[in-house]
């Protein structure tokens with residue numbers, strides 16, 4: 001468990017939360033009333049997981065746009 005109290009804010013989003021790093025290297029994700037603490041490896045994996053999720057959402061949005069386009073037959077042949 002972390003005993004350091006030197007926290008540096010790395011990023012923040014008004015009305016959402018922030019990400020800070022402790023003197024011991026523990027990263028903290030604060031969203032709403034929830035704080036999740038993790039080591040650097042877990043943090044990087046989490047960031048990558050978010051990136052992949054966003055990419056999937058963007059792909060789904062593109063597919064949705066494509067399926068409602070005027071010439072869907074061009075995409076299904």
Ligand SMILES: [Zn+2]
Nearest residue numbers: 002004022024
């Ligand atoms: Zn710490």
